[in-house]
């Protein structure tokens with residue numbers, strides 16, 4: 001019989017589990033119920049005991065690795081923690097959130113245990129075996145993987161499962177001792193864009209995509225980059241949406257053309273960019289070409305505003321296309337959002 005372990009880690013607070021970890025807990029509960037297999041949840045955190053009550057209602061065995069050494073992501077300490085938890089749980093299937101923290105150590109830990117790791121798992125099937133799905137070739141081909149090797153590490157893509165949200169209660173946590181190797185890396189802190197400047201928001205309900213049209217000559221023969229920037233940022237500010245871009249628009253920066261200063265290649269959606277998951281998406285001033293649209297694979301409701309009635313979006317790629325000038329449309333939308341907020 002399989003023994004399932006869900007690896008979790010704390011968020012920035014150090015005492016609550018990250019959202020991606022809670023999503024992995026949901027996946028673990030579903031898989032354990034389906035296979036009638038025992039479930040263990042392992043917590044890696046500075047204060048794992050404080051994080052544990054949120055898992056009390058899972059009914060799972062709770063193991064924890066705690067201490068200041070585990071407050072920060074660092075290969076040596078995280079790998080040691082994950083290895084110790086896997087050994088204590090005698091896990092055959094290890095589910096972990098595909099966060100940078102666990103993605104970095106999963107292959108190494110799997111190797112130490114003679115196992116195997118697969119990444120970007122989006123679903124675990126519905127049969128009595130473990131069928132792990134992932135997408136290849138930039139989300140164009142879906143594969144279902146089965147392996148005999150154990151332990152089998154499955155790193156789950158964020159947004160593929162609902163975050164576990166059971167009632168908090170008294171939790172019995174078994175502390176697992178970790179033999180730490182010599183720690184050569186000292187984490188001195190984080191450097192991140194200031195809050196408000198960050199435009200990539202994976203947890204947002206909506207994605208706004210800006211295409212190259214925003215910086216092209218408009219019917220009056222002029223470009224209107226400043227106005228475009230104000231409209232885009234105004235919408236993001238009012239809605240909390242995440243900002244994506246077409247490749248053409250972010251490439252323009254390197255080509256010396258007018259650019260929107262807040263866009264980088266990190267915003268790029270598509271074959272050579274990201275494939276985010278949002279309930280809704282609004283594409284503006286973008287042609288809807290296949291290499292871009294393939295990045296919209298996991299966007300629920302897709303809408304587009306383009307001047308071109310023959311653009312790719314109108315050819316069955318969007319649910320709704322507004323054939324219109326995005327400048328006045330977005331100005332009106334922002335005005336309505338401002339009125340609504342008052």
Ligand SMILES: Cc1cc2nc3c(=O)[nH]c(=O)nc-3n(C[C@H](O)[C@H](O)[C@H](O)COP(=O)(O)OP(=O)(O)OC[C@H]3O[C@@H](n4cnc5c(N)ncnc54)[C@H](O)[C@@H]3O)c2cc1C
Pocket residue numbers: 210211212213214216218245246247248249268269270271272273284285286287288289290291292295305306307308311324325326327
């Ligand atoms: C190997 C390869 C990989 C690629 N990978 C990616 C990728 O990952 N992501 C990606 O995005 N692209 C990718 N591309 C490029 C892709 O094929 C397209 O060239 C690109 O996505 C087009 O970007 P765009 O629609 O922003 O610009 P354009 O093609 O220039 O289209 C601009 C659109 O804006 C519209 N417009 C202009 N003004 C307005 C206005 N006022 N109101 C409304 N609409 C307006 C125009 O009608 C036009 O449809 C890749 C290409 C290749 C060959």
